[in-house]
Amino acid sequence: MERLPPGHPSSPYNDDMTPKPPVARLKNLELPLHSTEQGSSAANAGTEHEPARNSRAEASTVSPASTSAAASATSTLAASATSLPSESTTRPAPENSTGLASESATRPASERTARLPSESTTRLPPESTTRLPPESTTRLPSESTTRAGAGSSNGAAGRSRVASPLGATDRLLTRNILVSAAQLYETEEPDAVIGGLPGGETDGSAEGPDEVSGWLSTPTWADTELGVDDASAGPATEDGSASWSTPDWDDTPGWDDAPDTLTHPTIDADQDHATDEPLTGPDGSWEWNGRYLTPEESRIADEALGRCRIAEGRNVFGGYGHSGLTPAMRRIEAQLEHGQLLPDTENTALKQADSFKEKLADLIMRHPDKSAEELALDVHDGIRYAFIFDSEHYADGTLQAHSRLKGSGFDLEVRRNCWQGSEYKGINSRWRDPAHDLVFEVQFHTAASWDASQRAHGLYQAITDAGTPPEERARLRSIYAEMSAAVPVPRGCATIPDFRKEG
Amino acid sequence: MTYYAIVGSGRTAQAPSGLARRRYAGRDGRTPVDEALRRELTWEPDSAIVEWEFGEVGADLVEISEAVAARLAAGWRVLWDDGG
Numbered sequence: 001m002e003r004l005p006p007g008h009p010s011s012p013y014n015d016d017m018t019p020k021p022p023v024a025r026l027k028n029l030e031l032p033l034h035s036t037e038q039g040s041s042a043a044n045a046g047t048e049h050e051p052a053r054n055s056r057a058e059a060s061t062v063s064p065a066s067t068s069a070a071a072s073a074t075s076t077l078a079a080s081a082t083s084l085p086s087e088s089t090t091r092p093a094p095e096n097s098t099g100l101a102s103e104s105a106t107r108p109a110s111e112r113t114a115r116l117p118s119e120s121t122t123r124l125p126p127e128s129t130t131r132l133p134p135e136s137t138t139r140l141p142s143e144s145t146t147r148a149g150a151g152s153s154n155g156a157a158g159r160s161r162v163a164s165p166l167g168a169t170d171r172l173l174t175r176n177i178l179v180s181a182a183q184l185y186e187t188e189e190p191d192a193v194i195g196g197l198p199g200g201e202t203d204g205s206a207e208g209p210d211e212v213s214g215w216l217s218t219p220t221w222a223d224t225e226l227g228v229d230d231a232s233a234g235p236a237t238e239d240g241s242a243s244w245s246t247p248d249w250d251d252t253p254g255w256d257d258a259p260d261t262l263t264h265p266t267i268d269a270d271q272d273h274a275t276d277e278p279l280t281g282p283d284g285s286w287e288w289n290g291r292y293l294t295p296e297e298s299r300i301a302d303e304a305l306g307r308c309r310i311a312e313g314r315n316v317f318g319g320y321g322h323s324g325l326t327p328a329m330r331r332i333e334a335q336l337e338h339g340q341l342l343p344d345t346e347n348t349a350l351k352q353a354d355s356f357k358e359k360l361a362d363l364i365m366r367h368p369d370k371s372a373e374e375l376a377l378d379v380h381d382g383i384r385y386a387f388i389f390d391s392e393h394y395a396d397g398t399l400q401a402h403s404r405l406k407g408s409g410f411d412l413e414v415r416r417n418c419w420q421g422s423e424y425k426g427i428n429s430r431w432r433d434p435a436h437d438l439v440f441e442v443q444f445h446t447a448a449s450w451d452a453s454q455r456a457h458g459l460y461q462a463i464t465d466a467g468t469p470p471e472e473r474a475r476l477r478s479i480y481a482e483m484s485a486a487v488p489v490p491r492g493c494a495t496i497p498d499f500r501k502e503g
Numbered sequence: 504m505t506y507y508a509i510v511g512s513g514r515t516a517q518a519p520s521g522l523a524r525r526r527y528a529g530r531d532g533r534t535p536v537d538e539a540l541r542r543e544l545t546w547e548p549d550s551a552i553v554e555w556e557f558g559e560v561g562a563d564l565v566e567i568s569e570a571v572a573a574r575l576a577a578g579w580r581v582l583w584d585d586g587g
Contacts, residue, residue, distance in 0.1 A: 366509060367509060369521065414563070460557065
């Protein structure tokens, strides 16, 4: 610089050889930090990756601003941390909060959620925990859980229904799950039938899942490894006219002319909600809706459900890989010329834990010559799928799906064609997955039959409730039949016979 | 009265895992009342028959005579009394 000619822009001298003022350095333009912030920054500088050693001491002096700043290092936790500033000032930060922040940069969000400590979990927004498996609410046991010892191989003896001091008829009349006939006919909200049941899950019946919210929902499959896009896979009709948002059953002949099923009776399933919460005792016993499982039986159910969970295919991160039944079903769906799985299959395929236990409790009473272990493996709808076809292609589509299922290595054990009956419409089948050695259910519907089964699900639950008085059951069945009569029978469906594998 | 063998997985109608029956009651004697045999060898209300009629694919129901049902129940009584 000294050798540059005077007047040069970079020369330290002016044209008159007088020295230029020294160049200002940017760091000298910064304002000094406040004294307390300087101390805090110094402390943080040395502890950024060592939360266990210093976070407790730091927590006592940490300010809301600094807490938010630390939390902002991870996008996952930022929202929740800043949404609770007052809490941050009054309670110590989680010991591993800094660790979570650093971990979040390299781990998938779902894994981070699964690894969060309990205190951190409470700070997450609700959607962050929706993929965690549902668990029964643990409560103190009520007196009603007490029963006589089983004294039998499957523990069926002395169950609440059987052990009731009331006679059979008395117990039927004291059931309180049904509204009166007059109330039934006055109800006009069809949604109560469809989705108003506790837990939003079926009882493991032959009918499909009662959650219909998935009709318009976006399946999680798009996020999976295989990346099957339902939007593109969507309506599998040749002309592309059918879709989930505009089901073609609206156009089917006779449907619009059918009796107005929307004003048919509905069941207020929430009536007993306060007393129908599943209860898990401290000893591990379980009860719900008049059913009871001993601690051992409840453990057996949990193990069986665990097997189903593994077989279904969802991984610990909440997504799917190549293995498992649901990915296999999606591959089969992609091979079909017509028809598709329910759009929310990933959310409905696996039976909820309490419904699984309810089913097992029924089976234990109904099959006294089988052990609870055997019966837990007989819960055929622990995993359930439903394929929907338009009426035109129902029969050949159903057979094609059978062919693909067999081609994928699954064994057909039972098929029931219920189209000729007066009540339930559809084809139900039971398959065995040799890889996981368990059974699962596949239903084959038209959009109309599926819709009817969902609308009538509340009726079905009342009809199959052992506590429903026989006269009431008969009346409800006639209503169900009236609703089903409006479902068009697809051409050629009668050619698909019932089947039961020998042995 | 109609009796059914409840044929669970791996069982046969000759060796079922349960029994169900439908009898008729009511003023006109035409209202079906469904029951199943419990471990205590008592008949209790049960929806196995209705579920089967609605397409249940878990267990099969096979109609049997009352005599066969009685024989099966008698066999279970012996078996279960022996702690089986």
